[in-house]
Amino acid sequence: MIRPENQRAAGEAADLIDAVAGALGKLTGMRSARDALTASATVEHGRITVVVNASGSIVETLYADGIDELSYGQIARATVQAAQEAAAEVERKKKALLGPLGTLRLGLPSAQELPDELAALRSQLPEPMRAPLTPPADRAGSKPRRAGNRILDR
Known part of the structure; x- marks a missing residue:
């Protein structure tokens, strides 16, 4: 049972845990969305198109x-x-996607300000993954490209 004088601190700790858990969930979703990003650029009057990952x-x-x-x-x-144009475009997309992270971080205390038990939540952060090197058309759920438009198809 929580002593009455500790009731407020316990409530604040519970709110903080909820905020950190919510932030971790948002961060995981943003990383997944970032990893799925691609961008393409077409040059030479539509004759050359390059697709890049995140x-x-x-x-x-x-x-x-x-x-x-x-x-x-x-x-x-x-x-x-x-x-280079596609890489610049994917960087713009990442900045737009990850922009809200700054405000999310502003609302949370730093790791040094957290008690040891709460700082242990850091271990729940997902490990950064490399963006996939497979073409978008080869990924699950994407539409196949028109046959014969790749140099390897000739």
Whole structure:
């Protein structure tokens, strides 16, 4: 039984635990959404498209009809350009998605301010995962791309 003089502190501790648990749930959801992010960029009048994951790694490169009108050097430069544009876009998406984290963190005490028992909740934080390197079309629940539009399909 909680002594009457400790009733208020016990209530505050319970509220804090609830706030931390809620924040952990939101953080887990945001990380999952971040890991699922992709972005694409198309250059050379639609002939080269590059798709990157949340880490900015290329997961798919598509070459459309008419690619043979470009030199190898033009293809290489345009592919790099598309990858850089897609990586910049995925960074913008991540900032928009993770922006609310700043306000979420402002409402919580730092780990040093927490009692040892509450600081142990830190172990429940999900480990950061690398974004998948599989093309979006190969992931569960995505629509297949049109056949024959990848360089490997030729």
